[in-house]
Amino acid sequence: MPDKMETIAHMPTRAGFSWGILVKSLMIITSPALIALIPAVALDALSLDAFLYSYCTILVITAFILKPFLANISSLTQYVNNLAEDRQLEEPSFKHLNTISDLPAALITLHHSWEKKKKHTASLITEYGTLVDSLPDILIMCDKDQKIVRTNRMAREVFGQNLAGKPLIGIIPNDELLNGIAAVMEERRGRSLEFHTDLPKPCDFRAIIEAFPAASAEGIAAIITLNDVTELRRVSKMRADFVANASHEIRTPLASIKGFIETLLGPARNDPAAQEQFLTIMGEQATRMKNLIDDLLTLSKIEMNEHTTPDGKTDILQVIRKEKEAFSWAAQAKGMTIKLDIPDDFPPVLGEENELRQVMHNLIGNAIKYGNANTEVIITARVTSALPETPHFAKLHRGVCVAVIDNGEGIPRQHLPRLTERFYRVDSARTRTIGGTGLGLAIVKHIVNRHRGVLTIDSVVGEGSTFSIYLQAYDQEE
Numbered sequence: 418m419p420d421k422m423e424t425i426a427h428m429p430t431r432a433g434f435s436w437g438i439l440v441k442s443l444m445i446i447t448s449p450a451l452i453a454l455i456p457a458v459a460l461d462a463l464s465l466d467a468f469l470y471s472y473c474t475i476l477v478i479t480a481f482i483l484k485p486f487l488a489n490i491s492s493l494t495q496y497v498n499n500l501a502e503d504r505q506l507e508e509p510s511f512k513h514l515n516t517i518s519d520l521p522a523a524l525i526t527l528h529h530s531w532e533k534k535k536k537h538t539a540s541l542i543t544e545y546g547t548l549v550d551s552l553p554d555i556l557i558m559c560d561k562d563q564k565i566v567r568t569n570r571m572a573r574e575v576f577g578q579n580l581a582g583k584p585l586i587g588i589i590p591n592d593e594l595l596n597g598i599a600a601v602m603e604e605r606r607g608r609s610l611e612f613h614t615d616l617p618k619p620c621d622f623r624a625i626i627e628a629f630p631a632a633s634a635e636g637i638a639a640i641i642t643l644n645d646v647t648e649l650r651r652v653s654k655m656r657a658d659f660v661a662n663a664s665h666e667i668r669t670p671l672a673s674i675k676g677f678i679e680t681l682l683g684p685a686r687n688d689p690a691a692q693e694q695f696l697t698i699m700g701e702q703a704t705r706m707k708n709l710i711d712d713l714l715t716l717s718k719i720e721m722n723e724h725t726t727p728d729g730k731t732d733i734l735q736v737i738r739k740e741k742e743a744f745s746w747a748a749q750a751k752g753m754t755i756k757l758d759i760p761d762d763f764p765p766v767l768g769e770e771n772e773l774r775q776v777m778h779n780l781i782g783n784a785i786k787y788g789n790a791n792t793e794v795i796i797t798a799r800v801t802s803a804l805p806e807t808p809h810f811a812k813l814h815r816g817v818c819v820a821v822i823d824n825g826e827g828i829p830r831q832h833l834p835r836l837t838e839r840f841y842r843v844d845s846a847r848t849r850t851i852g853g854t855g856l857g858l859a860i861v862k863h864i865v866n867r868h869r870g871v872l873t874i875d876s877v878v879g880e881g882s883t884f885s886i887y888l889q890a891y892d893q894e895e
């Protein structure tokens with residue numbers, strides 16, 4: 418029986434308190450009445466039955482009055498504990514005493530205010546997290562031991578997932594960066610630096626390191642922002658190389674012309690044969706310089722418009738036929754023939770006619786220049802669904818492929834990726850001899866890029882080369 422009574426005494430009620438608390442409270446509150454009644458029984462002023470009846474009545478009335486107070490206090494205690502420990506909060510129940518005091522209303526107002534502020538804080542955290550994740554630069558936060566605490570999405574895309582807790586040296590093993598972070602933590606003053614790393618791939622980064630301005634619950638001590646400047650450095654180097662190459666290409670014919678002029682004004686002043694020879698060479702050098710300047714201007718114009726996609730309709734078959742006729746004399750001079758393998762009902766393409774004419778002019782001209790004498794240049798065109806993997810063709814079911822095939826010496830495979838670079842030549846001496854500027858394929862590449870197409874180059878040494886351009890058909894269906 419005692420065990421059963423003890424179990425009942427500690428059984429929780431709906432109000433959230435135990436019966437044991439109620440019993441103890443009743444015993445304390447009713448003890449004055451009990452002390453007053455016991456002497457009355459001892460002096461026979463009050464019978465035992467009357468004593469029991471009176472005391473039980475006092476217990477019941479006191480319990481009836483006390484129970485709502487204890488229920489509210491228990492609910493309030495549970496709510497405050499949950500509030501302190503940041504648990505999931507439920508509105509405290511004050512249904513027993515919701516009209517006799519301002520405390521229940523005040524606590525309910527506190528609950529709603531806390532929930533509102535908690536939701537607002539959670540919303541701010543989500544917004545800031547989204548903002549940090551949307552930054553285009555890499556963001557890494559580390560503690561005083563240079564262990565990663567938090568990263569943004571770009572950092573995870575570059576260096577991998579689950580970076581938190583890992584030493585920064587294991588992700589970016591660069592002493593210059595690590596020493597810079599240590600100096601910032603010590604001096605509490607930001608700094609920027611540039612460094613190179615080979616992990617996860619060779620990259621050049623510009624780092625901005627700042628000390629965390631306040632104590633962080635997560636232990637964040639420094640914030641590192643990394644900006645990938647690999648492409649910027651590559652473009653800068655390409656620009657410097659372009660200026661140097663262009664200067665060299667222009668300086669060479671100018672120096673030649675200047676030398677011949679000095680010779681004509683001096684030793685060859687009265688030598689008609691030498692004058693004729695030198696003037697012919699000067700004309701060739703002037704033509705070479707003019708072609709170079711024309712190609713540079715053309716390339717500059719194409720690059721300025723490269724972000725706009727042509728939307729015209731071009732009869733590519735007619736363009737190819739006209740260019741074939743234009744090069745017929747050059748082909749005959751080398752004993753070469755130009756063969757077309759194109760159906761008469763070939764569909765038009767999406768593009769600008771003058772630019773596509775220049776593409777075919779450069780490709781056919783190169784095939785004749787670098788093809789072996791007494792061979793055949795073949796131009797094919799077909800509609801194909803086997804398109805190169807590129808975002809521009811991702812939604813297209815079919816496209817157009819035009820290929821120019823020569824029978825020349827071929828190009829070693831290691832040179833193929835760089836053929837479309839400005840002034841890049843496999844054999845500089847031979848290119849200059851046949852009058853090339855080193856810009857033809859660069860022009861082709863930029864025009865094809867503007868048309869959202871693809872240029873591919875295949876070559877076998879000793880057999881020849883194939884230059885293919887993939888374009889969108891004018892009536893293509895996505």
